Each structure stands twice: as structure tokens, then as C-alpha cells.
Amino acid sequence: MSAVTTQNQPVLELKDVKVTFGSGRSAATVLKGVNASIQSGKTLGIVGESGSGKSTMAKAIVGLVKPSDGQISFSGRDVTKMSGAERRRMRRAVQMVPQDPYSSLNPRRTIGQTLAEAIDPLRANPKEHSEKISYWLSTIRLDPDVAERYPHEFSGGQRQRIAIARALAVQPKLIIADEITSALDLSVQAEILNLIGRLRKELDLTMAFISHDLDVVHHVSDEILVLFHGEVVEQGDVDAVYGNPQHPYTRRLIDSVPGGPGFDIGERRVAVG
Numbered sequence: 001m002s003a004v005t006t007q008n009q010p011v012l013e014l015k016d017v018k019v020t021f022g023s024g025r026s027a028a029t030v031l032k033g034v035n036a037s038i039q040s041g042k043t044l045g046i047v048g049e050s051g052s053g054k055s056t057m058a059k060a061i062v063g064l065v066k067p068s069d070g071q072i073s074f075s076g077r078d079v080t081k082m083s084g085a086e087r088r089r090m091r092r093a094v095q096m097v098p099q100d101p102y103s104s105l106n107p108r109r110t111i112g113q114t115l116a117e118a119i120d121p122l123r124a125n126p127k128e129h130s131e132k133i134s135y136w137l138s139t140i141r142l143d144p145d146v147a148e149r150y151p152h153e154f155s156g157g158q159r160q161r162i163a164i165a166r167a168l169a170v171q172p173k174l175i176i177a178d179e180i181t182s183a184l185d186l187s188v189q190a191e192i193l194n195l196i197g198r199l200r201k202e203l204d205l206t207m208a209f210i211s212h213d214l215d216v217v218h219h220v221s222d223e224i225l226v227l228f229h230g231e232v233v234e235q236g237d238v239d240a241v242y243g244n245p246q247h248p249y250t251r252r253l254i255d256s257v258p259g260g261p262g263f264d265i266g267e268r269r270v271a272v273g
Contacts, residue, residue, distance in 0.1 A: 009076050010037040011174050011206050012061065017070035019056050019230075030056045032230040033070065038174065043200060043207040045221030045238060047214050047253065052227040054210045058176050061208065062094050063087065075173060095172040099179040101163035105151040111137070111162055112147030118169040136165040139202075140195060157188035161195065168203065176208045181216060189216070196220050214253040218242045226250050 019031040031053050038044045048054050059065040060072060063079065072079045074090055082090060098104045105114060112126035115133045126133060126147060134144035140161040151159060160180060167175050177196070181189040197220060199205055211217050217224055217238070224241045226234040226249065233247040245251045 010073075011040050011075060012208070013037040013071075013073040014057075014061075015071045015073075017057075017060060017067045017072060019053075019060055019065055020068040029068075030230050031060065031067075034227075034230075034232055036225050036232070036235070038206060038208060040173075040206050041204045042222045043205070043209050043220060045217030045224040046208055046210045046227065047212065047217045047224060048227035049212055049253075051229070053230040054212075054227055055178065056230075057227070058096065058178050058208070058210055061174075061176060062096060063091070092170055093173045094176065095167035095170050095174070096176045096178060097160075097163050097167050097180050099182055101159040102151060102156070104163060105159060105166075107151055110148055110150055114162070114166055115147070115169050118166045132169065136169045139168065139199070140165045155188075157184055157191060160184065160188075160192055164192075164195070164199070168199070174206050174208065176210065178210045179212070182212070193219050214242070214250075226253070 014034050014036045017031055017034045018029060020027050020029045022028055034053075034057060036044065036046075046054055046057060056065055060067055066080075074094070077086065079087075079090065109117075110126070112130075112133050113124065115136060116126045116129045117124035119129045119132050130147075133147050137144045137147060142158065142161060142165075146154075151162070154162065163180075181192050184192065193216065196207075196209075200207070200220070207220075209217060209220050214224075214226075221238045224235060224238045225232055226241070226247065228247075228249045234241055234245065234250045241250065242254065245254055
């Protein structure tokens with residue numbers, strides 16, 4: 001099994017996207033002409049501090065926020081011009097892995113029921129889809145027997161794995177991972193990042209990986225986009241940006257990385273390998 005891919009065009013493209021909340025004197029422009037694209041099988045890292053516009057960008061991509069200007073295209077189609085049926089298909093084709101998986105997992109549903117609903121919303125029967133459920137649980141390195149258990153029976157790291165499996169089970173064209181390691185301790189962060197790295201290769205995933213931590217983004221992305229107060233201040237190949245940042249804000253983010261230049265209080269980076 002693998003995620004559905006499109007080879008001849010970007011899976012996602014943003015052109016001069018602006019998002020403004022409010023009007024008149026109370027208007028606040030959160031995204032200021034953002035341009036970005038994600039090719040099939042690639043991961044775009046979106047990095048910036050709190051308030052930079054990362055979450056608004058993610059919400060605009062999935063249709064929770066409407067741009068005040070610009071264009072968002074998904075698989076070559078302008079999102080704003082999609083029919084109702086196309087929008088429904090897009091919602092399924094774009095899956096978000098949230099920061100807090102516990103709040104997004106129904107506490108009254110077993111993990112098997114949750115995955116069955118992702119696999120087939122109309123016939124969400126765990127027994128009928130047991131083979132696929134076992135496959136996705138094995139893919140995230142959980143025993144298929146846990147399908148009978150409930151979310152509260154798992155650790156935070158395990159719940160995050162389950163949230164990833166739920167997103168993958170839909171076999172989407174695009175996955176948006178929104179600060180998925182920020183609530184985890186360092187050792188569990190490393191496990192999740194290693195999992196993402198393996199899944200990217202095995203399933204040829206197309207992802208937008210959002211984080212305030214440039215070091216984390218560096219480990220899992222092909223390209224990077226740096227947001228500062230709603231503007232893209234730097235973007236390009238992740239190694240090039242990380243190794244030779246051009247904008248002062250990007251350099252400041254790198255300097256704040258534990259173990260990176262300018263960070264001298266003896267803390268260590270996440271050990272990913």
C-alpha cells in the first residue's frame with residue numbers, strides 16, 4: 001500500500017496567499033502573500049515561532065480558513081472553485097496529524113473502530129477491515145492486537161503513532177503534520193521522527209511538516225519555508241538553508257537549536273538516526 005501520488009504537477013501550490021481577520025481598523029493580516037509548493041513524494045518543512053502564521057497556513061490549506069487574496073491549488077485545481085463533491089474528496093485526500101492526538105481520538109471508540117472509519121467511513125466495521133487495520137498498526141510498529149484497546153490506554157507517543165496511522169489509512173495525497181512532536185519528551189520525539197523518516201521512504205509520502213523547531217524540520221524535510229510575522233523570509237533546499245541561512249531570523253532560529261551555534265548551555269539535540 002502507498003499514498004496516492006501525482007507526478008506531473010505540484011500536489012499543493014500557494015500563490016500570493018493572504019489571510020486577513022477582521023475588518024477596518026481591527027483588521028489583522030496573518031499571511032502576507034505566501035508562495036509555496038509541494039511536489040509529489042516530497043516534504044516541505046514550515047518553520048517559525050508562535051504567531052508566525054504556521055497554523056493559519058495549515059488551516060488555509062485544508063479549507064478551515066478562507067484566503068482574502070491569492071490562490072491555493074490542490075492537484076492542479078483551484079480550491080476556491082471546487083464543487084461540493086470535489087471539496088469532500090479533497091478533505092479526505094488531505095489528512096492532518098494534530099499536535100494533541102488524544103483530543104482528536106474519540107475516547108469511546110477502540111483504535112480498530114477509529115481506523116475502520118478512516119478506511120471506509122460508510123462501512124466502518126473493524127472486523128470487515130481487520131487485515132488493513134493490522135497492516136497500518138504494524139506499519140507504525142504497534143501490535144495489531146491493540147486494535148481492541150481505547151485511546152486512554154496508550155502513552156502520548158503511542159497515541160501520536162495511532163494518529164499517524166489514521167491519517168495514512170485514508171491513503172491521502174497530502175499529510176499535514178502540525179507540531180506533532182512539540183508535546184513529547186526528547187526520547188519520544190526521536191522515535192516519532194525516525195518513524196516519519198521511515199514512512200516517507202516506504203510510502204513515498206507527500207507532507208507539509210510544521211514546527212517551531214528548525215532542527216526537527218531539518219531531519220524530516222526536503223525543502224524548508226521560514227515564516228516570520230506572516231511573510232516568507234527564506235525558502236529552499238533544507239540543507240542549503242540550514243547550512244547557510246541568508247535571513248537574520250533564520251540564523252536566529254538556528255542559533256537557538258540545542259547544540260547548534262550560539263547555544264551553549266549544554267543541552268543536546270534530538271538523537272535521530
